[in-house]
Amino acid sequence: MKTFERILLKIVIIQCLFLIITQIFFHKLNAFPELNQLIQYEGVTDNNFTELLETFNGNK
Incomplete structure (x- = not known):
């Protein structure tokens, strides 16, 4: 069992x-520029933290 655990580790x-x-x-190396455009299109990199907080606080 100890051998199996070492191999798994x-x-x-x-x-x-x-x-x-x-x-x-x-x-970091920008290997696929299309991937970067896709991420920006989906809005993953946007800073929506303040809108999220406003939604939770009910200030909208």
Whole structure:
């Protein structure tokens, strides 16, 4: 069982490293400009925090 846990831990660490490398590749190096346009089109990068707070407070 201890061998299995070591192998599983190594797989998790490798997956985390690949996730971080992929995120850096996609977002920081601007690998796919179309992806950046898609994110802006969906409104994910907009700063809507104040509108969200106003909605929760009932000030709208």
